[in-house]
Amino acid sequence: MTTYYTGKGDKGSTSIMGGASLPKGDILIEAIGDVDELNSAIGVALFYTRDDELRLELRSIQNELFSIGALLSSVETKEFAKAKVEKKQIERLEKSIQRMGGMMPELTKFVLPAGSEEASHLHLARSIARRAERHVASASQKYNINPDVLAYLNRLSSFLFASALYLNHKSGVSENNPVY
DSSP states (O other): OOOOOOOTTTTSEEEOTTSOEEETTSHHHHHHHHHHHHHHHHHHHHHHOOOHHHHHHHHHHHHHHHHHHHHHHTTTSOTTTTOOOOHHHHHHHHHHHHHHHTTSOOOOSOOOSOSSHHHHHHHHHHHHHHHHHHHHHHHTTTSOOOHHHHHHHHHHHHHHHHHHHHHHHHTTOOOOOOOO
16 A cells, blocks of 8 residues: 655655755745645646647646656756756747737736636636746755756746636636726
């Protein structure tokens, strides 16, 4: 039978690939946790998203986020040599953003993160992506992290924002602007 716990983290530390033990409050562990949370939020958004093309993209993103988690957890080793984030993945997100943007009216004001159920889940995932990006940026000051990871997370948050607007537009849900 599979054991789903080890108890090794009960004293506030956790291990990364290569065996290094870090405090759970270390910025690298924060970044890994944020990427994991983001992947879960993408999974929820995937459940609610009905657009087939967007669903395929979200599935790819989940795999890419898993690779990013593997890369982050092995910064001290080369344990996950197969896990990659490449410029072509960033470019794919950019093309998707441009495609969706071409189907919507020009955005001229800030919008509140709301709308349809499926769009709202993407907005939430976007805000988690921004936090993950901030923590990965902080971790990169201490650890040797591939700069494409940061670029990917930055583009991913833009993709999630554009996707939320696209789904609202597609379903006829009007965007609401903040009142200052």
